[in-house]
Amino acid sequence: MRNHDSSSENWRGRIALMVAHCAGMVDLVALPVWMGALIARYGLPPQQAGTLVTLFLMGAVGSSLFCAPRFQRLRTRAVAAGGFAVAALAFGGVAATSDYAAMAGLHLLAGMAAGSALSVTHGTVGQSANPHRMFALCGMALGVFAIIFLGALPEIVAANGGPALFIALAIIMLAASVSSALLFPRRSARPQAAADPRAGAGAAATQPISSAVWFAALGIGCMGLVQAMMFSFLERIGADRGYSASAVTGVLIALGIVNLFPAPLAALLEKRWPARYVVLAGPVAQAFLALTISHGSTYASYAGAAAVFAAVMIFTHTFAFGLVAQLDPGGRALSATPAMLMVGAAIGPVLGGTLVQHAGYAMLGTAAMIIATIAVVCFARAGQRYTLRSLQ
Template sequence: MTKRSQFVPIVGTGAAAAMIFNILPFFVGRAAEAFGLSDGAAGWLATTYLAGFGVSSVSAPLWLHRLGKRALGRLLFLSAAVLLAAGGMIASYVAVLGVLLAVGLVLGGLYTMSFLLAAEHPDATRALGVKLGGEVALGALLLALLPTLIYPAFGFSGILGALAIVLVSVSACTHFLPQHALETGNASMDHAHFAMPASAGLALGALFLFTVGQASVWSFVERAGARAEFDASAIGGVLSVAVLFGGVGSFLAGALSDRLGKAMPLAGAASLYLVAMALFAFGGQFWFYAGAVNLFFFSWLFALPYLISAIAGLDDSGRATSLVTASLAFGSMLGPAAGGELLERGGFLLLYFSGSLVTAAAYAVVLGMAVRQRLVPRRSE
């Protein structure tokens, strides 16, 4: 397999597994309309899906190695597609919750698989950047097509059906997977005395907090525009462009890799994030809203490869890396529910303040490690 073809399954598995999260503001907004949900209930709908995603992510290292990569990938793609297609035929909110929980369980395994494939690449930072860029490219395409072509004609059930079709199409990437099984690092996980370094555990906690803060805001970005009475099609356009802008951030992180170290890129991302939150809170006008959404998603996906590769650099055993997806999944799971509760209790200002506080703390932890310990970037083999 050529070096370029190695990226095909990395990008394909990641993009398919992350697509619901990347369209989450639109997904939550349309579900709220379809079922007449409050902000809190809409947040819990997203959390139900992400709960399945998180449980699967935690357990995935225990079972992903039991099948060959190609067979495993095809099984996960097909299972998720069938579940979403079935969900599109159900009109009950409770039944859809069950379907989303099951889909989360399947796609959590697929997302862990994508991270392990990226971790096998000689340049992990670049592989992660390209992977995340591919994920948001698919998300941007869906945000451009679903609000204009699918939802007006077929409603929320049409969204689920369209996502099933996407999964079947993207499953072609499994052709580029080898037959042998994934290396999941179980050997180190089976021996409790091979504990990961405390610094790696702290960095994983920071990644969890970072994801909680980001997901709590991202889940309600569409609702923020709607409450401000901005045009619905304009909001959809902003979300689509923002996801593409996030892809630019991921690809830029992959291109830069560790040329500037980790501290400088992370400090830049944190600065852009704070500007975005100020625009969200105090901008008021549509163009401030559009700028905030784009800066928010760019800073998020530019920082993420550096945060993940920093964790990998702190633990040579690979045990911490195997828990990255769990940190992302459980952070994403808690974020929407927390965001919905904050909205109901104090409105968007409380949401933005709380999200900023949590995310800034996460940045401070990893930046402190990067400056004090001078994290060594992975070398290409």
């Protein structure tokens, strides 16, 4: 009999997964403030600032790739609680130093720790009764978190300096560690996988992962690359164009409010919009917004595109998550979701910093168009193979 107090199908388990998702995906919210603090408060050039954030994301990628194939054997609650606890200590260390080498090592450690926790979180979400809906709930929580974070942190950092950002990140990770230790759900087999007549006991964990999953993973990675590349410089683009600090903060707050809607909208449209079409449209919309942000000459165009930029990623990723869940009932591929997303996101800050430093902000939009084309091709292949698999 399932222990309902520790299931992902009750409020305790859902809360733990939502808190863990917010902490593990903090880069999706914090990048503009993060990069802005490293450049404006620590005096780092864009390329060096981007390298620090890239080290955090590369650490997350590495730990996710390590955890994903071992997901069925991991003690998920212990990994989640322990990972977030180590990340909290690492961010606390960053706040206490201004030595670049030390900051680099601590960013890498924080990424490895948070990435392992996020990996088991997404693997557990993938084993819930309805992964699409559960991931949408996590996205809604991230939207609420974004409003609080983006509404408060820019002013806190402006008043107290760069270390205040890393103290805040440490507190977020500590909260996720406590929540995971107390409430994180125990692993359970997905009902769909158990009821699949084509699969015997444990087959979902031993069958080879479909090539469609890898195409989808590459597409998600490309979108993560564009997201991180542009999002890292959202605050700097506004500041360098002469917009006031309050105007730029207002855009970030609006972005957080808008982020409340894509996840519940994705949940409502789960049965109405085929995932294979949504993931084709997502990269195109993302590239259009990136061009508007990087090439626009007015505050209205900058603010309008920036406010909805992250929402496209959240909406599309929810459908992509549900698509991959259907292709991999055992949860191994979904446990690697942080790697799918962050392998691109890890490249984004340093690539964006390099492009900005040598070619200006306009080059970010051009690069986004090229990467979006690759994403569309990958998602098209994934959707084609998914359709063929469904007909078999």
